[in-house]
Amino acid sequence: MSDEALIRLSAVAKTYGQGQAAFHALKGIDLSIAAGDFVAIMGPSGSGKSTTMNILGCLDTPTSGSYQFQGVHVERLAPRERTLLRRHFLGFVFQGFNLLARTTALENVELPLIYRHEPVARRRAAARAALAQVGLEGWEHHSPAELSGGQQQRVAIARAIVTRPVVLLADEPTGNLDTRTSQEIMNLISGYNRDQGITVLMVTHEPDIAAHAKRVIRFVDGRVASDDGNGEVS
Amino acid sequence: MLWNTLLLALRAIRRNLMRSFLTILGIVIGIAAVVTLVTLGNGATRSVSDQIAAMGTNQLMVVPGQRFGPGSELGAPSFKIADVDAMRAQITSARGIAPVVSKSVTAVNQTHAWSTQVTGTNDEYFLAGNWEMAAGRSFSDTEERAGKAVCVIGETVRDKLFGRESPVGSEIRLKGFSCEVIGLLKSKGQAAMGQDQDDTVVMPLRTVQRRLTGSQDIGRIMVSVAQGVSMDAIKLQLTSLLRERRKIGESENDDFRVMDTRQLAETLTGTTRILTMLLGAVAAVSLLVGGIGIMNIMLVSVTERTREIGIRLAIGAFEREVLLQFLIEAVVLSGIGGLLGIALATGASIGLAGLMDVPYLFDPGINLLSFLFSAAIGVIFGFFPARRAAGLNPIDALRYE
Numbered sequence: 001m002s003d004e005a006l007i008r009l010s011a012v013a014k015t016y017g018q019g020q021a022a023f024h025a026l027k028g029i030d031l032s033i034a035a036g037d038f039v040a041i042m043g044p045s046g047s048g049k050s051t052t053m054n055i056l057g058c059l060d061t062p063t064s065g066s067y068q069f070q071g072v073h074v075e076r077l078a079p080r081e082r083t084l085l086r087r088h089f090l091g092f093v094f095q096g097f098n099l100l101a102r103t104t105a106l107e108n109v110e111l112p113l114i115y116r117h118e119p120v121a122r123r124r125a126a127a128r129a130a131l132a133q134v135g136l137e138g139w140e141h142h143s144p145a146e147l148s149g150g151q152q153q154r155v156a157i158a159r160a161i162v163t164r165p166v167v168l169l170a171d172e173p174t175g176n177l178d179t180r181t182s183q184e185i186m187n188l189i190s191g192y193n194r195d196q197g198i199t200v201l202m203v204t205h206e207p208d209i210a211a212h213a214k215r216v217i218r219f220v221d222g223r224v225a226s227d228d229g230n231g232e233v234s
Numbered sequence: 235m236l237w238n239t240l241l242l243a244l245r246a247i248r249r250n251l252m253r254s255f256l257t258i259l260g261i262v263i264g265i266a267a268v269v270t271l272v273t274l275g276n277g278a279t280r281s282v283s284d285q286i287a288a289m290g291t292n293q294l295m296v297v298p299g300q301r302f303g304p305g306s307e308l309g310a311p312s313f314k315i316a317d318v319d320a321m322r323a324q325i326t327s328a329r330g331i332a333p334v335v336s337k338s339v340t341a342v343n344q345t346h347a348w349s350t351q352v353t354g355t356n357d358e359y360f361l362a363g364n365w366e367m368a369a370g371r372s373f374s375d376t377e378e379r380a381g382k383a384v385c386v387i388g389e390t391v392r393d394k395l396f397g398r399e400s401p402v403g404s405e406i407r408l409k410g411f412s413c414e415v416i417g418l419l420k421s422k423g424q425a426a427m428g429q430d431q432d433d434t435v436v437m438p439l440r441t442v443q444r445r446l447t448g449s450q451d452i453g454r455i456m457v458s459v460a461q462g463v464s465m466d467a468i469k470l471q472l473t474s475l476l477r478e479r480r481k482i483g484e485s486e487n488d489d490f491r492v493m494d495t496r497q498l499a500e501t502l503t504g505t506t507r508i509l510t511m512l513l514g515a516v517a518a519v520s521l522l523v524g525g526i527g528i529m530n531i532m533l534v535s536v537t538e539r540t541r542e543i544g545i546r547l548a549i550g551a552f553e554r555e556v557l558l559q560f561l562i563e564a565v566v567l568s569g570i571g572g573l574l575g576i577a578l579a580t581g582a583s584i585g586l587a588g589l590m591d592v593p594y595l596f597d598p599g600i601n602l603l604s605f606l607f608s609a610a611i612g613v614i615f616g617f618f619p620a621r622r623a624a625g626l627n628p629i630d631a632l633r634y635e
Contacts, residue, residue, distance in 0.1 A: 054629050057548075059548060059627065059628050059629045060627060060629055079553075080552060083547070083550060083551070083552055083553075084550070086548065086549070086550045087549075087550025087551075088550070090550075092548050092549070094632070098541070098544075098545050098548075098632060099545075100249075100542055100545060101249075101538065101542075102249045102250065103245075103249055107245070111545075111546070111549055112549045112550055114238060114242065115546075115549060115550045115551045115552075115555065116550070117238065159549070
């Protein structure tokens with residue numbers, strides 16, 4: 001790792017469909033993100049911010065260009081290797097929480113550890129600790145239906161960070177939450193960035209949410225329109 | 235990894251109890267229906283063939299007309315005692331030849347009355363029909379020729395008219411005349427068609443003709459063949475004798491039938507076997523309906539499952555791990571359903587076999603077949619939607635509506 005950048009996108013393009021019906025979601029993105037950064041990605045819908053997020057999260061692959069993660073060319077990896085990358089380095093938080101229904105908070109948080117083949121006792125302890133960190137001590141055995149939106153998103157965050165990922169990817173993490181709860185969730189995410197050095201990549205369209213980030217990247221029409229350190233953002 | 239995945243699958247089953255229960259229910263009912271009906275059918279077939287075997291395989295029955303069963307055809311005259319005498323004279327290799335005339339009559343002993351079947355015959359009837367005496371004796375030649383009012387009764391008639399007492403020496407009344415009971419037959423149980431063979435009163439032929447039927451006709455003739463003698467040879471002899479006596483021309487068909495018990499056995503077991511197949515087919519429809527039920531439940535839950543698969547893939551599960559989990563889930567569910575179905579069918583078969591008085595026969599073939607069939611349904615409809623979902627991009631699976 002001679003390169004100091006954790007993530008480097010070079011001329012990344014993404015096209016959906018072919019020929020006449022082709023839609024160019026990304027038209028050549030160059031981006032590098034340092035370890036420990038907290039990046040907010042903003043932009044109107046259709047600007048390519050979610051597509052970028054999916055590529056960064058190894059859930060999708062670019063049509064052309066290269067994506068280096070810790071110096072590894074992700075676009076050259078087999079699907080199985082990309083899965084391993086997600087399993088060991090990434091954590092996800094979604095707008096719609098995406099917890100397993102009828103499954104307790106504890107079991108939801110344990111899920112990524114199961115796929116890492118952690119022994120039961122260790123996995124249970126780690127899941128409990130993660131839930132305690134997000135302030136859900138005592139709620140371990142409640143299912144998502146018995147939790148408020150904010151609590152569900154806390155479970156999702158616990159699930160994302162229980163593996164101690166290098167990068168936490170959050171796609172509109174507060175999109176379904178009220179203002180006060182949103183701030184609580186953002187404080188939680190900021191805390192992980194500040195105290196544990198987890199790199200955070202977050203898509204949002206709310207300026208006051210983006211204000212928690214150290215760096216704000218704006219997308220317009222499949223290109224990067226602006227890339228600022230925070231403070232200059234309205 | 236397999237153990238881990240098995241635990242995941244079991245957890246998924248427990249989590250979705252209602253869905254799991256409904257899935258299992260279809261399989262349980264389908265398997266139980268098919269296995270129970272086929273098992274009972276097999277039992278009935280066995281029971282029929284057993285009883286025919288008990289009748290002895292060395293028996294021929296001669297009936298007027300070509301039709302099988304009760305009643306006689308127009309233009310097919312009944313036999314007369316002269317036919318029996320002629321057979322006796324000419325077919326020397328027969329062990330016993332017995333004419334049979336039957337009539338339903340109410341028998342009375344003091345305050346007890348019982349409607350039963352009275353058979354008029356000679357004493358060779360007992361030999362030909364494999365009857366043994368439990369008490370008393372059969373009728374003598376003199377009694378036969380004189381048409382005396384004596385009778386031998388079956389176990390059921392004794393039970394209804396005399397209870398626990400010994401009937402020998404007592405008198406019973408039959409349609410206006412008294413009849414002395416001289417013997418009691420050993421119990422034989424139910425016959426092939428379900429009728430009670432012990433519900434019988436046997437008398438000399440002449441007595442029945444004179445006092446009950448009022449005609450010289452003989453309904454059928456039983457011929458018992460000695461061991462080692464060819465049945466077919468005797469059948470041929472009987473046929474040519476009867477054709478001659480009944481003046482049937484070269485070009486005309488027989489107006490009587492000579493049946494052996496083997497044929498009878500084949501006819502009857504063939505019938506029950508067809509019934510078994512019919513019942514099995516009806517039950518197979520319910521298995522199919524059960525299968526469609528499983529399919530529905532699995533398809534309805536595809537949306538939810540697809541999202542779940544998306545979550546698991548995003549979190550870092552291999553496609554293979556997710557597929558294996560869903561496959562195990564489907565196999566475990568179908569397996570539990572299949573075992574419950576077979577357990578239910580076994581219980582129901584044993585219970586119903588007892589009620590219907592047929593033997594319970596375990597048929598591994600049908601158990602295995604219906605188990606495999608429903609397991610296949612469960613696996614196909616549980617696994618294939620999952621396979622499609624696991625093939626999706628995780629992000630598409632997550633957004634699946």
